[in-house]
Amino acid sequence: MTALPPPQKKKLGLVIDLDTCVGCHACAVACKEWNDGGQFGPLPDSDPYGADPVGVWFNRVHTYEVAAPERNTADVRPGSFEATASNVVHFPRSCLHCETPDCVTVCPTGASYKRAEDGIVLVDEDKCIGCQLCAWACPYGAREISEQRGTMQKCTLCVDRIYNETLEEADRQPACVMACPTRARHFGDLGDPDSAISQLVAQRNGYDLMPEFGYRPVNKYLPPRPRRDGSHVRQSAAREETVDPVQLPPLLRWLDRALSR
Amino acid sequence: MKPALSVIFFTVLAGAGYGLWCLLGAALALGAYPPGRGNVLVPLGIGFLFVSVGLLSSTLHLGRPARAWRAFSQWDSSWLSREGLASLATYLPMLAVAGLARGDNLFVPTRVAGATLCACALVTLSCTACIYTSLKPIPAWRDRRVLPLYLLFGLWSGGLWLWAYLAFNPGLLALPFALGLLALALLGGGLKLGYWKALDAAPAGSAGHATGLERFGQVRAFEGPTTEGNYLTREMAFVLARKHARSLRRIALILLILLPMILIVLALIWPVTQIFLASTAAIACVLGLFVERWLFFAEARHVVAAYFPQGEASVRPG
Amino acid sequence: MRQAARGIGYHRGAMPHKNLKLGEPTGDQVSTTTCYMCACRCGIRVHLKDGRVRYIDGNPKHPVNRGVICAKGSSGIMQHYSPARLRKPLLRVGERGERKFREIEWDEALSLATKWLSDIRARNPDELAFFTGRDQSQALTGWWAQQFGTLNYAAHGGFCSVNMAAAGMYTFGGSFWEFGEPDWDRTKYLMLWGVAEDHDSNPIKLGLGKLKARGAKIVVVNPVRSGYGAIADEWVAINPGTDGLLAGALIHELLTRDRVDFEYLVRYTNAHHLVIRAPGTADDGLIARDENGNLLCAVRSTFSRQTGAAEGEPGNPASLLSAQKDSPGPGFPRGDGGREYLILDAAQPDIAPLIAGEYILPDGRTATPAFQLIAERFLASDYAPENVSAQCGVDAETIRRLAAELARTAFDEAIELPIAWTDTHGREHASMVGRPVSMHAMRGISAHANGFHTCRAIHVLQMLLGAIDTPGSFRYQPPYPKSAPPGNRPAQGRKPDGSLTGNPLGYPQAPEDLLVGANGEPRRIDHAFSWAYPLAAHGMLQSVIRNAVGGDPYKIDTLFLFMANMGWNSAMDTGHTRKLLCERGAEGEYKIPRIIYVDAYDSETVAFADLVLPDTTYLERHDCISLLDRPISDADAAADAVRVPVVRPDAEGDGRDVRPFQDVLLDLGARLKLPNMVDEYGNPKYRDFADYIQRHERAPGIGLLAGWRGADGSDQGKGAPNPDQLQRYREHGCHWEARVPERGAYYRFANRDYLEWAQRMGFAGSTEPVTLQLYCETLQRFRLAALGHGAVQPPEHERARVARFFDPVPMYYAPLDDHAPSEGFTLHAITQRPMFMYHSWGSQNRWLRQIATRNYLYAHPRTLAEHGIADEDWAWIASPRGRIRVQVRAHAATAPGTLWTWNAVGKKRGAWKLGNSAPEFVDGFLLNDLIGERDASGAHSNADPVTGQAAWFDLRVRLERDSQPRLPGHRVELCHDDPQARNKRGNST
């Protein structure tokens, strides 16, 4: 089982739009909620109301600052516009359902496996011995062990939703995708170049995280689009207007204005 | 990486056990081992103790130790599975050696069993090392010195225990054995220094790289997903302050390499003090090895750490 | 190795994942209801399994959230099962603040409350101060207060965002906040002023997602770039409190470059209304009216209705005369430098109003079009980009570019929708022209003492761009627009049955509407609607405790608080407030004799109550999200909703005995025999709140819910009560919506199609157009009183203040609490709401608290460097009120000079059933301890002088290094605890 399945056509996964994500944590909490009470739950928390609350999450949201390379914030005059050089990017992180991940091959028990039919990477909890090797083998931090259960847990791509015929068709989507209030998360078949999600990736230059590991993530991230903050148009912008305010004081100009009500 | 004590315990003890078995087996195979049933059985027993206690302790690392048996099934891809099988397999030649040890240690089947034991022990040691070297997200463990270091330190510590036993029979410490041990130590020590040097020179992971956002500028992790720790920060983003690392390295080097080497030299000079010197050396070496293994974890940075805000978390006093 | 392994042996071994079940039902039962993890009020589906809540997700059919759900909403399950839930009514047995209670039965609790309240009502109903916080039942609570007869009622709006509400209502009969929204489907340019999250949490996010998908430009004006700012194209890192200058400079630019939608102005605003200029007289600054009360304007006399337009035609005496004859109002031709003009009824259609110049009124006085006054103010060099740049921290070039972009988008990229409509003059229009520039603003604007004027400046900016309720711009949500300001005024007196003549809250339109005594002193305990804060339309919860303790203006008996954590995050000067709650008089009696508090959870405020009435969680009760309250409509549809019980409070069989507060309130009302709460035999008129929702009528045909009215449920908006109404709501996902007719989609202030629909629905009394108030005449009425005119005038000490701040033209002034840069308090300190927490509630939620278990103080790296403070150091943030030791983090996307933190993450030990060393109190902090409730002089609340809005964000502070910066630990040192504290401060640095 630990062996990877032969390359499959269907590659279900998520696409996360970093241009649109506002970092609201909705996806992370919706994920926790769905899975806590579901097939792969519970997702235990230790010391939930105490000094050191730590729980298992399948999806976590980070925030990064991105300083434009050419500007040096140290030179910024307090309170001046130069301070605006900084960008902020929110970054949700969950299992990428890689095509050739070591998290599967290192597993000594076969608990960690990749489904042949759709590429979803799962942990069969009944087989897992909780050795954590798979978590160590994942560069993306997608796996978390639960102390209470002694087994490894991870994003299931909501396999218990997407094929679940007790749900309405429209609800057969991952919980995080359904929840995302900005619709920055997309779910679909990334193996099918004609699928809407593959098209989106193509259009927006979706990229792989740390491709050098050779795990070939299925999930893609859409990069932030260029910001139109006027840094390019700095000089010219205001000049385009036609009226010369000096020549004709506005109030005089308006004296004669014929308007219709 | 957060030092996993049960695993450290395992690699140190079982490493010494396999090293001991390996040297014993090799000596038997080569016909270079002194005769006597006890001379085989006692070291074999010491090895057995080390290996078995180590293996048992390793199951403490498991979230579900009772299911440990499942770990043997995935030998075709998993080094942990292979290690498990190898460790079990090694018990067979060990038993064979034990059974065949009749005092006359030149008995061919004993020698064959010894050779097998030696090979199996080496394989097991290598599997252990490969568990680490196969983990791509932990660059420190991918270092090419890791595998030889596991072997060398296994043999070195095992060798010292063998010596510690042999020391009880005065005159048994043959010069070639002592020189061989010294060579192992020098080689191991040198390699480890190289490993540390490389570790210090290794670039730290960057958030820009981890997120793929580096092309947009300097990326800094601002807020992580939790303000307190979580599994990932505790397990993978374990940070050891530089100055602590330095002193621990020094301690490791002294206990693991320098002290035992000095003791060997002293033993060669004053053979009468052998028993004391050898047992001190063996114990020092194991202690040093603990520190070395602890550092092996503590100093290894998992790439996932790059996703999280850096900086040393302030330590609450008391 | 991996390659080799791939595929080979994949199917070896046992069945893969034997226990994988892909088709398990989510639960055994699903109910729709309305979320209450925040005030956004999304539709949710609650999935139950074995009687327990298994999963909550968004209701895809709900108009507010369309199926999405936020982090708070998803974790509602953990709120519902929170260990901090109250279990039974509590009676205080220890001292206030000690948190020592005895659990009592409801009968005892209600008899006690009834006793206290009936004594008050017999004596003086105003001795009851009934204040509610984050509740959404103001339609009931306000009505109840009215029946009880106390003036002293308000909800939390006064410390929340009354500046936005008031500025909007007095300007255009609508508001930002959740009363309007950008045209998410059409806008090409969105400016977000001081918004971190807002009430329309999910709709804004859905909208931003749409904008992103369409490639519209988003500009964020905010000292901090986070959340929404992160995805914005442009971040304008403004210095706190200076948005009025920025808006003014943008207006300056538009005016200078003549990029103004004049047609829009003269059609829909009062730009052309003639303002009387007669300094020193009682009419100065008011709009000129004819004898019938019609507002007047000047028009060019060459314009004739008969000939149509004749722009530029030479003056023709014949047409002039005929215009005079035809016009319904008086027309007075006057010579003016060779030009001719008429003075006409400004409301007439098809005239050519003049917007600049000086005109002589029929009575001989001089008057000027309102627009000219606006133009004069903003063309002045005070608002030139160069001159505001340093103060705002935004460079002049950027301001000019932003103005140019706004104008370009509004005018050069205007859109036209082929939707025909009829205006209020009956004129048919074939299409709707849109200015696809939209604005949205919230507490970054409102939580300053200059917020009212700043918000008005933003509205003026919108009007100049022709960008209120046009395609692509900001849009009203029904039932808005109302008239500007709306007609309801605060009730002044009582009826014979003791009830108030109307709702205690409203919109004063003239000094006569204020609640002041004969000497101009406040009549309300919070001083709302007094001369100090005349337009305090939402009351001033932030001042109640201080005033009640000080007996200012009088003593009260019972403070009845509902759902307001006044002992913590919703108090200013929290430490002091907590002391005040416990303060005793000479006889040892508490200065606030009784405190009744209604909460569902063990919050900080519970500790101070004498009697605690435990509410249910939001999944255990009926609530009504009414159009009479804060509506959930979106621009295209009026909507309301209900919350219905999904689980029973006693479901866990642990003796928890809590009751829905609305039921309790009606029960109390009946026990008190309040008017309209008992029938003629003195029996309770309403069984419970559900019954009230269905049967109560506010006015004939108008009740709390607008859907399925009429005996058979076929009416909407107005109609007789329907005994099956709640059932119908349940059947329809617990919400109702009525789409605005397409012809009524925009220009609603002057759109007959819309106004007729609104009238039919009961939203509007008439189909009169709403005139947008570029110039706010109402303000001038108060100013005139301050200048000595009229019957009701401010007391001497308030005159100058009223005269200054009641300027009918928006203006900028530095925030009032902006004192003390001399003492070195030069930095600004503000808070932001985290998207995943709701004020103080989140920390009892085991999932949410993991995300932020403590808060940090964030500052630009440069600011930290200037103070010798490193990232992650512990340092002191100090204001004149004291100092707090906090952990500091660098954040480059913060304007240098500004410090900020996430709001209300810090908690008080003992509350919320958190462990004794929870990081919320060991490391986290509340900024409120440093925010004064008084302004610098101490004479007024730290609030906007127009509206009484609490000025949370005017806080000025300094950063102090700690001698052991790496030693963790939060500490608070307040000056009122230890007057020496301020002097000691130097020592630790």
Ligand SMILES: Nc1nc2c(c(=O)[nH]1)N[C@H]1C(S)=C(S)[C@@H](COP(=O)(O)OP(=O)(O)OC[C@H]3O[C@@H](n4cnc5c(=O)[nH]c(N)nc54)[C@H](O)[C@@H]3O)O[C@H]1N2
């Ligand atoms: N520094 C700073 N201070 C601020 C602000 C800021 O931005 N910065 N913002 C201000 C603003 S705008 C506001 S609105 C206030 C908010 O402050 P509050 O109005 O005090 O809001 P909360 O803390 O959310 O909640 C009040 C109480 O409602 C209780 N509660 C929750 N659910 C229920 C329920 O179902 N029934 C009942 N009966 N009670 C319930 C909670 O337990 C809590 O004790 O804070 C203000 N304070």
Ligand SMILES: Nc1nc2c(c(=O)[nH]1)N[C@H]1C(S)=C(S)[C@@H](COP(=O)(O)OP(=O)(O)OC[C@H]3O[C@@H](n4cnc5c(=O)[nH]c(N)nc54)[C@H](O)[C@@H]3O)O[C@H]1N2
């Ligand atoms: N998740 C969540 N949602 C909430 C709430 C919550 O507690 N949590 N609370 C609800 C309540 S009661 C309210 S009132 C609303 C408030 O919703 P918001 O208005 O979004 O409230 P704040 O978080 O106070 O955001 C104020 C923003 O203004 C910025 N700011 C501060 N000073 C200035 C200034 O001078 N100029 C400008 N341009 N910006 C400034 C701050 O950096 C911050 O981004 O949110 C509601 N929604």
Ligand code: SF4
């Ligand atoms: S993201 Fe990690 S856990 Fe998921 S498939 Fe890839 S390597 Fe495995």
Ligand code: SF4
């Ligand atoms: S923790 Fe479980 S799933 Fe992961 S490698 Fe070990 S046995 Fe496999």
Ligand code: SF4
């Ligand atoms: S796909 Fe499902 S399991 Fe995976 S992150 Fe989303 S919600 Fe969680």
Ligand code: SF4
């Ligand atoms: S729910 Fe959507 S917007 Fe919110 S953090 Fe997740 S991906 Fe980002």
Ligand code: SF4
């Ligand atoms: S935005 Fe508010 S009402 Fe909507 S789901 Fe979130 S918490 Fe609930």
Ligand SMILES: [Mo]
């Ligand atoms: Mo608020």
